[in-house]
Amino acid sequence: xxxxxxxESVIQIVEETARKSAAAAVxxxxxxxxxxxxxxxxxxxxxxDVVKRNGPAHSARLEIVATDGxxxxxxxxxxxxxxxxxxxxxxxxSYQLQVTAGDEMRxxxxxxx
Amino acid sequence: xxxxxxxxQGETRIEGARGQEHVHxxxxxxxxxxxxxxxxxDPHGHGHDHGHHEHAHxxxxxxxxxxxxxxxxxDDHDRGHGHGHHDHRYDDLHxxxxxxxxxxxxxxxxxxxxxxxxxxxxxxxxxxDNRKRFAEHGIFAxxxxxxxxxxxxxxxxxxxxxxxxxxxxxxxxxxxxxxxDADRIRATGAKALQINTGKGCHLDADMVGKxxxxxxxxxxxxxxxxxxxxxxCPAGFDLGEAHxxxxxxxxxxxxxxxxxxxxxxxxxLMLLNKVDLLPYVEFDVAKCVEYxxxxxxxxxxxxxxxxxxxxxxEWFGWIEYGARTxxxxxxxxxxxxxxxxxxLESQVAALKSMLP
Numbered sequence: 001x002x003x004x005x006x007x008e009s010v011i012q013i014v015e016e017t018a019r020k021s022a023a024a025a026v027x028x029x030x031x032x033x034x035x036x037x038x039x040x041x042x043x044x045x046x047x048x049d050v051v052k053r054n055g056p057a058h059s060a061r062l063e064i065v066a067t068d069g070x071x072x073x074x075x076x077x078x079x080x081x082x083x084x085x086x087x088x089x090x091x092x093x094s095y096q097l098q099v100t101a102g103d104e105m106r107x108x109x110x111x112x113x
Numbered sequence: 114x115x116x117x118x119x120x121x122q123g124e125t126r127i128e129g130a131r132g133q134e135h136v137h138x139x140x141x142x143x144x145x146x147x148x149x150x151x152x153x154x155d156p157h158g159h160g161h162d163h164g165h166h167e168h169a170h171x172x173x174x175x176x177x178x179x180x181x182x183x184x185x186x187x188d189d190h191d192r193g194h195g196h197g198h199h200d201h202r203y204d205d206l207h208x209x210x211x212x213x214x215x216x217x218x219x220x221x222x223x224x225x226x227x228x229x230x231x232x233x234x235x236x237x238x239x240x241x242d243n244r245k246r247f248a249e250h251g252i253f254a255x256x257x258x259x260x261x262x263x264x265x266x267x268x269x270x271x272x273x274x275x276x277x278x279x280x281x282x283x284x285x286x287x288x289x290x291x292x293x294d295a296d297r298i299r300a301t302g303a304k305a306l307q308i309n310t311g312k313g314c315h316l317d318a319d320m321v322g323k324x325x326x327x328x329x330x331x332x333x334x335x336x337x338x339x340x341x342x343x344x345x346c347p348a349g350f351d352l353g354e355a356h357x358x359x360x361x362x363x364x365x366x367x368x369x370x371x372x373x374x375x376x377x378x379x380x381x382l383m384l385l386n387k388v389d390l391l392p393y394v395e396f397d398v399a400k401c402v403e404y405x406x407x408x409x410x411x412x413x414x415x416x417x418x419x420x421x422x423x424x425x426x427e428w429f430g431w432i433e434y435g436a437r438t439x440x441x442x443x444x445x446x447x448x449x450x451x452x453x454x455x456x457l458e459s460q461v462a463a464l465k466s467m468l469p
Contacts, residue, residue, distance in 0.1 A: 002350070021226050072279070095407040106231055107232060108229060
């Protein structure tokens, strides 16, 4: 359950941004979470609801945009879709894959008043 | 912090640490000082809003083979529903403000502020500080990760005993509670510091940075960081180490690399421990190695028995190679600095000679 630590990092970034922008309140927080990242979105939502209290983001919605996984297949010499780590290349069945997208964990933007 | 899942931050204790914000020191009967910070920001109530769990599209789905997955759903599932993640009707129900899922400025007085920051950015920056410090002092830092009971501490004790006299080995021990592991390491004569993470499930770069300040590992030493026994959470937290080493014992399942791919993907070396027990357990070594290479084609594997000694010399060789590389890199950067200094001095001398 490292999602609690991640949620605390999120709220730090959000509160810092809100302060710099002189926001009265934070309405929504937009995250980009890759499908291959080590984050369980529902656990992150749960943790975010805990850490947001008593701050400017206490009533903020959490919006999670999931990004698809992709990898470079050494055998095919091309980019392929990857739904999960440890899965084979959908074209040739090789495991010689280098993940190129889908492991992002970013705070994209926030909506403030 | 969270009474349901039992996780939380802000309860970390580093042996003997003082001078942090909101720190409360406790002196125990044995003289150990524990200091930990309390989360004042969140003093009351654990009534969570479970609205988010009534999510329109469930994340749990049952596979044909009976396996239940509860993580984010697959692509085709998502597309099948034909809506994006912005379409969350419960927002109005629970918060009653703003247009539902409005994601555009101008629809209200709200403003959108671009952030574009990595969630782990702060940890990564602190890890980079640790890495720089290790490089400057020629310290070879290794982050040992595994599930509980894989034999990490025994492995460390045997390693320290074997390399004693050839290398300074300094140890940081991470556990939720107790200083049992650090005590075992200290019994070998090596310097060790215990970090108790309280409710936390992993070490982070900040904890390690503070521990390194207190331990002050000598130049050219080997720093072994024994992470909290957990194959999930420590994977994402860079500590500034040169390598993650994952320890897997043959009394566990050979499919662990596939069950916990993040950890095996991020590790440079897998130590397959307790191989002396192979005759008594059902564990397919070849299959395990194949699974590990599926998630990490470059992972190196050494089969060891920490208690019987099998394969340990190869593991010691791996450490010695790393320690030497760190020391050489430091020597080279020192040599480069010395050369640069000499060059500047000669320039100063040349400039001085041009003065009237």
